[in-house]
Amino acid sequence: MAVAGTLTIPFDVYRFDPTKDKEPRYVRYTLDLAPHTPVLTALLRIRSEIDPGLTLRYSCRSAICGSCSMVVNSKSRLACQTPVGPEFERHGRVVIDPMRNLPVLRDLVVDMGSFWGNYRKLEPHLIGDPDHPLPKGEPSKMTPQQVDAFRETPRCIACAACYSACPAVEADPEFPGPMSLAKLFRFVVDPRDGAAQQRLLKIQPGGLWLCLRCHLCTEACPKDVQPSERIRDLKEMAIAVQGATEHGSKHALGFKENIRQRGQLNEAKLIRQTYTPLEALPLLPQAARLIRKKPELLKSPRPIEGVEEVEKLYELLDEEKPT
């Protein structure tokens, strides 16, 4: 029987040693725990009291070092920051998996190589501007407003929870991932960096536009860095520097224009705005299937009732944009 004030909680923990096991498996452990107990503490109890072979990574136990990220009941989180009680109440158990999008080394420990490799490719350091060299031997000063422009990004602890949650990384491991792009934003807006334009041009092909704006990275981030918002900012800056040259940027601008004109999407027009006729050729079989199901897609939709209100919203949004 559980001690007063505690819950008897079943944990289903992912176990896999690629050097020995053919398949991963889940092992159930049951503990009596106070509801506020962090998942990490529960795992450490399992390791010290039940199964010394359980392998996991952690250090600070205070949501600072970023090393205890894992998937708890299907969500990427810091184990030291996730209390067991609400998880148990919501799901009836606590299922623990290693982070997604990274190969498992053993149990809950993953190989972070691609995460750091993608970050390194973005040159995450100040690049000097030969025309405006940084003062030698003196601190280079920034105004509070300049610092404020990237105030969220330094909070990042590189825990990779965003990388684990990101469907774009899953679809294309070359996608830099939310953390790398949020940090790239930090260098693009830093007035001491002399390579903002080159950074934006370099990241444009593919990289930036693979982001689907699902916001799962922002939901997973334990430090409220809001990577999806920083990626949106980068997309706007990339269009300002180079115009709409990628399928992603053409699609984004076409979508915006479509909604502005009619309050709803004209899908056939959006395809024409995104692809040249030659580029659209391979999409024809898919388009034919879609049109068989929804023939109305061929018709240009009429403006919705109250479309003037949509225009007013766009005007308001344009006014809000920083100059």
Ligand code: FES
């Ligand atoms: S152990 Fe350091 S963030 Fe969780």
